[in-house]
Structure formats: structure tokens, C-alpha cells
């Protein structure tokens with residue numbers, strides 16, 4: 577049988593789950609699959625922030641792709657994609673050139689610094705466990721010497737969740753705070769008029785109140801025009817001094833050069849049709865943070881939840897395409913928004929209804945445990961979380 581060469585670029589939510597969602601028998605019979613990733617590891621990003629306080633083990637946040645992929649069914653190439661040639665149907669990596677019949681582009685995103693001078697150089701990004709280690713070391717080193725000033729730029733879901741988590745880290749237990757911990761400050765800086773700008777104002781205000789009760793300072797409508805070592809310079813002349821600056825102010829797609837040029841939106845995301853095929857190409861799919869659906873029926877966020885949903889459709893559309901069947905549209909339905917804001921706290925929205933309190937926090941934990949890519953670890957992770965949250969362990 578002449579197998580079709582399926583090349584998946586990226587071993588994250590979009591890429592890995594496209595592979596997982598392909599039917600087993602079809603994978604074996606009809607496909608010759610290669611996954612290219614520059615990192616050896618799968619990063620379960622929604623849980624990264626939990627690793628700051630050790631509620632989840634590092635090995636459950638980031639683990640080798642080779643441990644979760646059946647090597648008999650797929651070739652894993654650890655290499656960086658340098659360019660894609662859609663006419664020649666080939667991809668250049670720093671290891672070799674790989675040809676394909678079907679291509680899936682799922683290369684994710686990187687921090688967007690909006691060309692602000694010094695932003696990349698003087699701030700920390702938060703994408704992997706290495707970033708967590710660097711930030712956590714910096715927090716404990718500074719705290720051992722003096723009170724700490726942390727600035728988090730960007731009050732989207734990652735920024736607010738991180739602020740709440742760092743507030744737990746810098747002020748751990750009610751009666752054992754050191755003077756340095758007590759006088760430490762965390763500031764959340766946001767360009768929009770409200771934090772969590774995509775949520776209704778009422779919910780955003782509730783989230784702000786929860787964070788402020790944890791001692792976090794919120795500064796909205798604050799535009800940064802320069803970052804220097806230990807300082808943020810706002811338009812209007814104000815300067816915020818800071819020991820640690822963390823950048824969570826949005827992402828842009830991480831794309832190599834593509835020939836011929838493809839349609840992209842103003843954030844650089846590749847435009848796809850509703851079948852998630854790159855416009856103009858019947859054998860090239862793009863999903864996750866690198867892509868945007870032209871004429872989408874509903875708003876599709878750059879999130880793990882959306883990338884997972886898209887991966888299911890890309891997998892079934894590849895099968896349908898090879899078997900000559902009609903493809904399906906991507907009809908993204910959010911399962912809900914759940915934003916944890918420290919232990920037992922959170923805000924969210926399900927079916928258009930605003931929710932808050934422990935229910936959000938618990939639902940968020942359950943959803944991510946359920947989605948964890950190694951089924952046999954799910955129960956253990958849930959159990960650890962329960963014990964560590966209730967301080968039983």
C-alpha cells in the first residue's frame with residue numbers, strides 16, 4: 577500500500593493531539609507520520625503556573641514526547657523548522673529536508689513584545705519549566721536580601737493567574753512571613769481599561785477585587801513605551817521600579833518563512849478556511865496559536881482548549897480527504913472560561929453565565945486533570961493536587 581506522508585510541525589497541543597486523534601488502524605495502514613519539534617518535551621502549559629508552588633510535580637508539566645508517542649507509528653525528529661516550501665511540498669529543518677503529502681502546521685506562539693525597547697531583554701517570558709525555575713530562583717534570591725517588587729505586564733488569563741500564584745509564593749503562611757515577604761509587592765500592569773479584557777466588565781471587576789484582597793496592585797490603561805533594567809517606563813512619564821519583570825502581554829505566532837507567501841492576519845497568524853486548511857492548499861492544515869479561521873462562526877481564542885478542539889477536526893479531515901469524503905467545518909464551542917485566582921478562588925463563564933468562587937477553581941482543576949495526556953497519571957495528579965491544596969502533604 578502506498579502510504580501518504582503526513583508531516584506534523586510542532587509537538588504541542590495542536591500537533592501532538594492531531595497525531596493522537598487519528599484513528600489507530602488508519603495511522604498504521606495509510607499513513608507514514610513524522611512529527612518535527614524543536615523541543616524534546618511536550619509542555620502542558622496550562623499547568624506551568626501550578627509548578628511555582630509545587631502543587632504539581634515538574635515531571636507532570638513537561639515530559640519527553642518520546643514517552644507519550646508510540647514510536648512504531650511515528651517518526652519523531654527533534655529539529656528546528658527553518659522554512660516551508662508549499663510548492664515543492666517540503667520542509668527545511670536544521671537537521672534535514674522532509675517531504676510531505678499532507679502537512680499540519682502547529683508551531684505555537686512566542687511572547688509578543690510589540691517592538692517595545694528593552695521588553696525582551698529585561699523581562700522574563702513564561703513558556704516552559706526553565707522559565708519557572710529562573711523566576712522562582714530570582715524570587716527567593718531577592719527575598720533573602722530585601723522586600724521584592726514584581727511587575728507582571730499583561731492582565732490576560734496568564735498574567736492574572738500568575739499574579740495570584742506569586743502572591744501565594746511570596747506570602748506563604750499567615751504566621752511565618754518574614755519582614756521581606758510582608759513588604760513585597762506585586763503589580764499587574766494592563767494596557768486596556770480593565771483586566772481580563774475579553775470578559776464582561778462585572779466579572780473583570782470581581783476578579784480585580786479578588787486579586788486586590790490578596791495585596792496585588794492593579795494598574796489599568798497603562799501603556800509601556802520602554803523597559804530598562806529593573807524599570808518600566810510608562811507613557812506619561814511614570815516609571816515603575818521592579819526587581820522582576822514578567823511579560824505576559826500577548827503572543828504572536830512562531831512561524832518560519834513560508835514560500836509562496838500565505839494569507840496572514842495583522843498579528844501574523846495564518847488564515848485558514850473553515851476546514852482548517854491553509855487558504856489555497858487542500859493538503860496543508862494549520863491550527864492552534866499559529867492560525868486563525870477566516871469567516872469563523874464564533875471567536876476562537878489562542879488557547880489549549882481551542883487547539884485541542886481543532887486537532888480533532890484536523891485529524892478527521894485528513895482521513896476524510898485521503899478517503900475522498902466531504903470534509904467538516906470547524907465549529908468551535910468553548911467548554912467555558914475558568915480562571916483560577918489563588919486557592920479556591922476564581923472567575924469564569926459557562927454558557928454565557930458568569931460564575932465565581934470555589935466552583936470555578938475546582939472545575940478548572942478537574943478539566944485539566946482530565947485532559948492530561950498520560951491517562952494513568954491523571955488520578956495521581958488529582959490526588960497530589962487535593963493533598964497539597966489542603967496542606968495534608
Ligand SMILES: Cc1cc2nc3c(=O)[nH]c(=O)nc-3n(C[C@H](O)[C@H](O)[C@H](O)COP(=O)(O)OP(=O)(O)OC[C@H]3O[C@@H](n4cnc5c(N)ncnc54)[C@H](O)[C@@H]3O)c2cc1C
Pocket residue numbers: 585586587588589590591612613614615617621622623624625655656657658682683684685702703734830832863864865866878879880881882883
Ligand atoms: C503559562 C501559560 C498558561 C496557559 N494556560 C492556559 C490555560 O489555562 N488554558 C488554555 O486553554 N490555554 C492556556 N495556555 C495557552 C496554550 O498553552 C496554548 O494556546 C496552546 O499550547 C497552543 O497550542 P499550539 O499547538 O498552537 O502550540 P504549543 O502547544 O506551544 O506547541 C508548539 C510546538 O511547536 C514547537 N515549535 C515551535 N517553533 C518551532 C520550530 N521553528 N521548529 C520546530 N518546532 C517548533 C514547540 O517546541 C512546541 O512543541 C497557556 C499558555 C501559557 C504559556
